[in-house]
Amino acid sequence: MxxxxxxxxxxxxxxxxxxxxxxxxxxxxxxxxxxxxxxxxxxxxxxxxxxxxxxxxxxxxxxxxxxxxxxxxxxxxxxxxxxxxxxxxxxxxxxxxxxxxxxxxxxxxxxxxxxxxxxxxxxxxxxxxxxxxNPSIIQLPGCVLRPSTGELVGDTAKIHLTHQETVLLTALAARPGLIVTKAMCMLALYNGRDEAHVKIVDVFVCKLRKKIAAATGGLDVIETVWGQGFRFIPDGYAPSFSQFGQRVPG
Missing domain, CATH: 3.40.50.2300 (Response regulator)
Structure with a gap:
């Protein structure tokens, strides 16, 4: 029954x-x-x-x-x-x-x-x-994340995230406005297993930002808090770029 x-x-x-x-x-x-x-x-x-x-x-x-x-x-x-x-x-x-x-x-x-x-x-x-x-969807500015499939779905684009990217973005989105340290990110990604260097978090964040920008029309939702970690910004923000086209840290 x-x-x-x-x-x-x-x-x-x-x-x-x-x-x-x-x-x-x-x-x-x-x-x-x-x-x-x-x-x-x-x-x-x-x-x-x-x-x-x-x-x-x-x-x-x-x-x-x-x-x-x-x-x-x-x-x-x-x-x-x-x-x-x-x-x-x-x-x-x-x-x-x-x-x-x-x-x-x-x-x-x-x-x-x-x-x-x-x-x-x-x-x-x-x-x-x-x-x-696992929430069915996570709302981002201009798109939604479907954690079960790893899809970022916007008005004009559907972008696939890897498993690690989905886990990391979900962990950040679960604490909107709060600082999530790299150690917390590593725990979410590897569940305490010592399988990678902590710098891998920066690699995942960089890849996530590119995919999020493609789905949101250039916005970002992950703010770098120097010396502390990252913060999820639910409403998103437009990142700044130098005259040479490089992203200004932040």
Whole structure:
């Protein structure tokens, strides 16, 4: 029976073991959750990419494979919630398999086999986080950002943002008028993982500004606060340029 007030959930399952896929499908069907099966990881990622509201469940049979698959899908700009199931034998061989999957981009990671009721409960928790943590649109001057697809949509242009660009702009927009430090930006981008130098934030901001200007007719919404970080300006502003066409810092 569908939970009161819950929206219909779609789940895509990827497993090299057909029996596992069938078992998961039966558990989800009993909970009135729409489920499809795609055994090929590449096709699995492609299907998720085309439907950002679908939750992906995948089974990893050996240590490290869960993290590897997650990393590849995230690099391919798959933004969907990912639920990694790691074969319990893998955990015996490598206890860090679950942590590695989470660090690589999984939204949840549990050993397989898993209790059916717990699986369903965790899926609904993922759905709530997806719904509550990701606004359907973010209003910018002259355009809107759709975080689920990474699209900046203006009157005359539709521009695609990468996953990292979307995460960063969403984090800034969540604190309008407040200073967001580079450390806070790094936390939003990498969730505490030491995967890049802090200067990467400046690179993302530079790329974002170019795309925002293209979508808004030249406006910017990210103000640099020197020595502190960045500030989201909801109404936007027109940046200044030198006589040589270079942007004046700020």
């Amino acid at each position: 569908r939970r009161l007030g819950a929206q219909m959930m779609r789940v895509l399952v990827c497993s090299p073991n057909p029996t596992v896929s069938i078992n998961i499908e039966a558990v989800l069907a009993a909970a009135d959750i729409e489920c499809e099966i795609e055994p090929e990881p590449q096709a699995f990622g492609s299907l998720l990419f085309r439907d950002p509201d679908t939750i992906g469940i995948f089974l990893a049979l050996w240590p490290g494979s869960a993290a590897k698959m997650c990393r590849e899908w995230r690099i391919a700009d798959v933004r969907n919630p990912l639920f990694a199931l790691v074969d319990e034998q893998s955990i015996i061989v490598g206890p860090s398999a679950l942590a590695a999957a989470l660090n690589a981009g999984a939204d949840d990671a549990q050993p397989w086999p898993i209790n059916g009721a717990e699986l369903v409960a965790r899926l609904f928790a993922l759905q709530r986080r997806q719904r509550d943590g």
